[in-house]
Amino acid sequence: MAYLKRKIDLYLEDWFGSPDKKPLIVKGARQTGKTESIRRFAETHYKNIVEINFIESPKFKNILEDGYSPVDIIKNITRIEPGYEFIENETLIFFDEIQSYPDIVTSLKFFSIDGRYDVICSGSLLGINYKQIESISVGYKTDYEMKSMDFEEFLWAKGYDESIRSDLLNTMLFLAPFNESVMKTFSNLFIDYVIIGGMPEVVSRYISNDNFSGTLELQRQIVSSYKEDIRKYASGVDQTRISRVYESVPTQLAKDNKKFQVSKVASGARFHDYAGCIEWLKDAGLINLCYCLNFPELPLKGNYDDSKFKIYLSDTGLLVSMLDDESQEDLRVNKNLGVYKGALYESIVSEALYKDNYGLFYYKRDDGTLEEDFFIRDTTSLIPVEVKARSGRSQSLRSLINNDRYEDISWGVKLSSNNIGFENNIYTFPYFCTFLLRDWLKNKTS
Numbered sequence: 001m002a003y004l005k006r007k008i009d010l011y012l013e014d015w016f017g018s019p020d021k022k023p024l025i026v027k028g029a030r031q032t033g034k035t036e037s038i039r040r041f042a043e044t045h046y047k048n049i050v051e052i053n054f055i056e057s058p059k060f061k062n063i064l065e066d067g068y069s070p071v072d073i074i075k076n077i078t079r080i081e082p083g084y085e086f087i088e089n090e091t092l093i094f095f096d097e098i099q100s101y102p103d104i105v106t107s108l109k110f111f112s113i114d115g116r117y118d119v120i121c122s123g124s125l126l127g128i129n130y131k132q133i134e135s136i137s138v139g140y141k142t143d144y145e146m147k148s149m150d151f152e153e154f155l156w157a158k159g160y161d162e163s164i165r166s167d168l169l170n171t172m173l174f175l176a177p178f179n180e181s182v183m184k185t186f187s188n189l190f191i192d193y194v195i196i197g198g199m200p201e202v203v204s205r206y207i208s209n210d211n212f213s214g215t216l217e218l219q220r221q222i223v224s225s226y227k228e229d230i231r232k233y234a235s236g237v238d239q240t241r242i243s244r245v246y247e248s249v250p251t252q253l254a255k256d257n258k259k260f261q262v263s264k265v266a267s268g269a270r271f272h273d274y275a276g277c278i279e280w281l282k283d284a285g286l287i288n289l290c291y292c293l294n295f296p297e298l299p300l301k302g303n304y305d306d307s308k309f310k311i312y313l314s315d316t317g318l319l320v321s322m323l324d325d326e327s328q329e330d331l332r333v334n335k336n337l338g339v340y341k342g343a344l345y346e347s348i349v350s351e352a353l354y355k356d357n358y359g360l361f362y363y364k365r366d367d368g369t370l371e372e373d374f375f376i377r378d379t380t381s382l383i384p385v386e387v388k389a390r391s392g393r394s395q396s397l398r399s400l401i402n403n404d405r406y407e408d409i410s411w412g413v414k415l416s417s418n419n420i421g422f423e424n425n426i427y428t429f430p431y432f433c434t435f436l437l438r439d440w441l442k443n444k445t446s
Contacts, residue, residue: 003040004200004207005156006033008146012041015142016118023108023119025098028146029285029314030124030229031222033200035096037146038120046118048091050084052077054101061101068107070114088116098123099233105141112140124229125284147285148198148315150355151190151435157207158189165436172433172440177419183430187417190432191335194348197317212332219321226286234280241266241277246286249311250322253343259292259364260311271307278311288312290350290360296375296400298382298408300361310362312350319347342389345431346373349387349415352434370396378441382408385437388416394426401425413437 015024026034042049052060059080066072074086095104098121111119155164171178196206202218230242244265252260262269281287292308313319320331330336350360353374364371374385386397397412411425421428
């Protein structure tokens, strides 16, 4: 299958050209395309590549037995595989699946000081005891988190070039409604993206076949592989609890109150028994947490309750694959994204915001019906973002804007199936524009 262009490609170009190039760790959930992107970059930038996969070739798991210096490591590598060459200033050393051998991260400090070889490490977050080992190489490495494909990367896969971003953005900035043809085209592409998701193998199958044949099976295989990784990397009783949390996400999102409730995971379940399991899934890149604000005001950090949150899967396509058969049919036959009480709309918006490096926050007032789906910010304002599954009044959004109690809020954004518009200090954009919100905020003049 043809290579799918990814945003990491430009990042790797910049990393390669940096005068202060440090060893790079590319992290992310399994099957998001890390290895393929790194290999393609390596083939076009290095005369010599040494790739070691610690799962496929566990024989290399003793290369640190004589210490962490590049000289000792290279000597041990070539003892195991004499065919490997290490040409100074022309070699990339690619350590893959480092979650199976996390101690290799300790060597990055010494490769950085040595400077003769470029080093890239890659691994899923599953099983990486990263918080304990990363401090050893702080200041001597660079981190990049790779996520599944966003809607812009999906458009690239469909044949659109990079100009599509500026074309859509300019229309948003001028508040000029899309013509009927553009609106229909991108709304349909967006629905396809929601169903397919951003896992590269699934997108490749969809693109090469020009239909959905085999995509659901692939998605379910990926979900199964994640569950297998939970059994492989999580210890003891946590395996069962982590699996229960992961499998309960679609059901919990189907509720009117989408706040995650541990009591719904298992009979008698208590929050403190499951907090670590939820954190494990978050660190593994399988879920995103959206925290409830204590009050809708700036700053966002520190202004939330870490025991109240919604859980979204990191890839909405995988969420779709976990729906029951009736919901699957409703979605695929009728293109009904309102299935599961708007959960798919919220999920895809949460995913787009997270992939654009926003923190995820919502608000629900305890003493009333006021509830807002998401919040973002610019330099001076807090901006509520409402996701509308159906047409209708945005009562909570209007309350936040018009009530003097919420001093940091003066306008808001509504994402819906409707065209671009502006009324009563509310900007309305189609769902497919979500990935452009940060650029729109940066370039918005008033």
